[in-house]
Amino acid sequence: MSPTGNAWLAFYASPVAQQSFPEHLNAVAFADGEQLLSLNADRRGLLVTGTKDDHMFLRQARLACSDRQWHHIALEFPANEQRTYMTLIAKAVRVLAMADEDGCDTPTAENER
DSSP, X not given: OOTTSSOEEEEEEEEGGGSOHHHHHHHHHOOTTXXXXXXXXXXXXXXXXXXXXXXXXXXXXXXXXXXTEEEEEEEEEEGGGHHHHHHHHHHHXXXXXXXXXXXXTSOOTTTOO
16 A cells, blocks of 8 residues: 555465456456456466556456466556556566466465365
């Protein structure tokens, strides 16, 4: 969360088995009241950007951990401060791309059984 409370960034993981690949990508990509600016998807995941009210957002989901987990980024910030957040966005996307095998031994609901 930013000091002013008007922006936030989250990294998180979830087990793949909870939803099918298309269902998961659909849930990440689309939310009520949002206007999409870009949506890029491939066989490993997706990256979506857009606006809602006076904020911009970026969400990314990537298959990781030998396709057992989804790794995610979610970021929201004021649209009029886009230039301020460009470096953070670029770094967050790079970190996610380099983290495909990070946290794979962390217990999740799926691999605790």
